Amino acid sequence: MTVTSTPRRVLTLRELSVRTGTYPLLEGVSFTVDGDERVGLIGESGSGKSLTALSIMGLLSPGLTASGSISVLDGEVIGAKESALAGRRGRDLAMVFQEPMTALNPTMRVGKQIAETMLLHDTQPNKKAAYGEAVRLLERVGLPDPERAARSYPHQLSGGQRQRAVIAIAMANEPDLLICDEPTTALDVTVQAQVLDLVVSEADRQNAALLFITHDLAVVAMLCQRVLVMYGGRIVEAGTVADVFTNPQHPYTAGLIAASDLDAVDAEGHLTTIRGSVPPAGKFPEGCVFANRCDFATDICKTQPPWTGVPADVRQSGRHSDHPAGRDETGGQDFGYACFHPLGENAE
Numbered sequence: 001m002t003v004t005s006t007p008r009r010v011l012t013l014r015e016l017s018v019r020t021g022t023y024p025l026l027e028g029v030s031f032t033v034d035g036d037e038r039v040g041l042i043g044e045s046g047s048g049k050s051l052t053a054l055s056i057m058g059l060l061s062p063g064l065t066a067s068g069s070i071s072v073l074d075g076e077v078i079g080a081k082e083s084a085l086a087g088r089r090g091r092d093l094a095m096v097f098q099e100p101m102t103a104l105n106p107t108m109r110v111g112k113q114i115a116e117t118m119l120l121h122d123t124q125p126n127k128k129a130a131y132g133e134a135v136r137l138l139e140r141v142g143l144p145d146p147e148r149a150a151r152s153y154p155h156q157l158s159g160g161q162r163q164r165a166v167i168a169i170a171m172a173n174e175p176d177l178l179i180c181d182e183p184t185t186a187l188d189v190t191v192q193a194q195v196l197d198l199v200v201s202e203a204d205r206q207n208a209a210l211l212f213i214t215h216d217l218a219v220v221a222m223l224c225q226r227v228l229v230m231y232g233g234r235i236v237e238a239g240t241v242a243d244v245f246t247n248p249q250h251p252y253t254a255g256l257i258a259a260s261d262l263d264a265v266d267a268e269g270h271l272t273t274i275r276g277s278v279p280p281a282g283k284f285p286e287g288c289v290f291a292n293r294c295d296f297a298t299d300i301c302k303t304q305p306p307w308t309g310v311p312a313d314v315r316q317s318g319r320h321s322d323h324p325a326g327r328d329e330t331g332g333q334d335f336g337y338a339c340f341h342p343l344g345e346n347a348e
């Protein structure tokens, strides 16, 4: 008899909400990531993707308050002391930001920075061993002269090399979850694909789950098994990449897909885009947050917020199967927001 082991759940968000003093930025965000998964988080600029990632890392700016629950492995993030969060960052989970200099100390040599993250988490016995491992990591992430790179300050490396060094730091302590927020946006087009390959190969090599934030649907289609679609601080659709990209249920998802297809032109020959733009935070409509840009909106969408609870089956099992836009029965995804007028089969 073949025994298949269930992968470990590394991340569970339950009704995460984030507010400024006066208005919500994220509302009712619920999803899970298992240890063997690569999950994409997509949405236009201002949808709330980075805030979701920063919430998971416990790195929200002062002045923002989070409620709900974020569990990384077995540790709760919301309400945890900074000392506890710092102990988990880099060990249980790590993040690669869009701009590598965000993560690097400009005044410290790269090798020392990598060594320090290992010493911080006691994954190397002493400075000499940690520095040796840092050089090996720089070689593994593709730096051509790793000893020289280790002796360099960040500004002495190219943008692509800096991002490779950041990936080395992120993976130095073998985290269970790697979050990447647009990791290639600031890089030359020529090195973007190499850095993407590196992220995936490092995550796979260490069996780390990947939460990959991007505007680029093609990258998600290439890298991820599952996708979460975010708009107005909510997850509006979730499912397997195959399901969501071929048969989107939410009009916003359908619009994103149409806008990403460079061959798609409307009757007047203009490229298809989603009409209007993402409102600034605090200015989303009452009712459905997408109602003012949606071609399918009816009166109910403008007045009544769609259901935003976490369904009982998700609360119990982390899986959700009976809602139209949550129809993925294999991926364990879940969310708390849905369209009044799901597009149904063959959305196009």
Ligand SMILES: Nc1ncnc2c1ncn2[C@@H]1O[C@H](COP(=O)(O)OP(=O)(O)OP(=O)(O)O)[C@@H](O)[C@H]1O
Pocket (backbone or CB within 6 Å): 020, 025, 043, 044, 045, 046, 047, 048, 049, 050, 051, 052, 061, 064, 279, 280, 281
């Ligand atoms: N500290 C803050 N205080 C107030 N509003 C904020 C703060 N941080 C983010 N926001 C607002 O929250 C909304 C979501 O921002 P977020 O950065 O998460 O979007 P995003 O989807 O990651 O966009 P992008 O793709 O451009 O990074 C935006 O309207 C942003 O202006």
